[in-house]
Amino acid sequence: MVLADYNDKNYDYTRYWDGRDYENASEYIALKSLLPSDYDESKKVIDVGGGFGRLLPIFKQRFGSIYIFDYSKKLLETAEENASKLGLKINTVNGDVNEISSLVSERFDFVTMIRVSHHLDDLEKVILQIKKILNKDGVFILEVANKIHFKSLISNIVKGNFGYFKKDSVSVATKDVTFLNHHPKRVEEILKKCGFKIEKKLSVSNFRHQFFKKYIPIKILLFLEKNMQKIGACVYFGPSIFYKVVNEE
Ligand SMILES: C[S@@+](CC[C@H](N)C(=O)[O-])C[C@H]1O[C@@H](n2cnc3c(N)ncnc32)[C@H](O)[C@@H]1O
Numbered sequence: 001m002v003l004a005d006y007n008d009k010n011y012d013y014t015r016y017w018d019g020r021d022y023e024n025a026s027e028y029i030a031l032k033s034l035l036p037s038d039y040d041e042s043k044k045v046i047d048v049g050g051g052f053g054r055l056l057p058i059f060k061q062r063f064g065s066i067y068i069f070d071y072s073k074k075l076l077e078t079a080e081e082n083a084s085k086l087g088l089k090i091n092t093v094n095g096d097v098n099e100i101s102s103l104v105s106e107r108f109d110f111v112t113m114i115r116v117s118h119h120l121d122d123l124e125k126v127i128l129q130i131k132k133i134l135n136k137d138g139v140f141i142l143e144v145a146n147k148i149h150f151k152s153l154i155s156n157i158v159k160g161n162f163g164y165f166k167k168d169s170v171s172v173a174t175k176d177v178t179f180l181n182h183h184p185k186r187v188e189e190i191l192k193k194c195g196f197k198i199e200k201k202l203s204v205s206n207f208r209h210q211f212f213k214k215y216i217p218i219k220i221l222l223f224l225e226k227n228m229q230k231i232g233a234c235v236y237f238g239p240s241i242f243y244k245v246v247n248e249e
Contacts (some may be wrong), residue, residue, distance in 0.1 A: 203232030
């Protein structure tokens with residue numbers, strides 16, 4: 001399996017977001033609805049696989065203490081630069097999330113892991129690691145790339161490929177990178193098995209299609225997106241599912 005090397009000097013992940021204002025804003029909408037709305041100086045968050053700190057503006061408005069954990073030193077350096085542009089002091093920790101509980105000594109009120117699970121083939125192992133760094137009743141916001149989103153559902157039904165709907169993960173090869181899309185029902189089973197209570201789920205980037213992005217003004221698209229996130233989650237409509245789960249143990 002070939003994974004994106006975020007340390008590669010020839011790969012600039014920040015440029016990935018060029019032309020993806022709709023997806024970025026959709027994720028902001030989701031996170032704002034899953035995270036508390038008020039600032040609390042005493043609350044501590046860690047963004048696992050947080051990259052260059054794309055989500056720092058959201059954390060700044062809510063948490064007194066912000067950590068970013070990532071295996072890419074290059075992205076962590078950019079995250080520190082971005083934090084200082086926002087007038088923020090953050091803590092960065094370099095390492096592999098598969099070992100996060102031995103690399104981070106603190107415990108957190110909130111853990112976020114957005115756009116990372118598609119790089120993880122043993123999601124259960126990682127979720128158990130994350131549980132160890134969460135306070136009791138702490139909140140974990142997990143995003144997964146959705147194997148059974150509407151487009152793939154239709155295309156596999158048309159092809160008569162019913163084996164596709166098994167509750168496993170699937171590899172989606174792009175030009176130079178491999179991604180894993182996870183079956184959301186399997187993800188939910190894992191979360192429950194690991195002692196998390198699922199409080200809320202959202203379907204995100206529901207209108208991620210060149211046609212919509214080209215012909216529908218972004219304001220209208222985001223209005224539709226906002227109204228679709230909750231209802232779309234009932235049928236796992238979008239390419240990305242966000243979970244808000246609570247550590248019950
Ligand atoms: C697609 S980027 C997402 C970055 C950020 N969460 C965001 O949404 O903008 C994936 C990130 O996960 C990090 N990552 C991937 N596998 C990792 C691992 N095993 N341990 C720690 N970080 C990892 C990469 O370095 C990269 O920053």
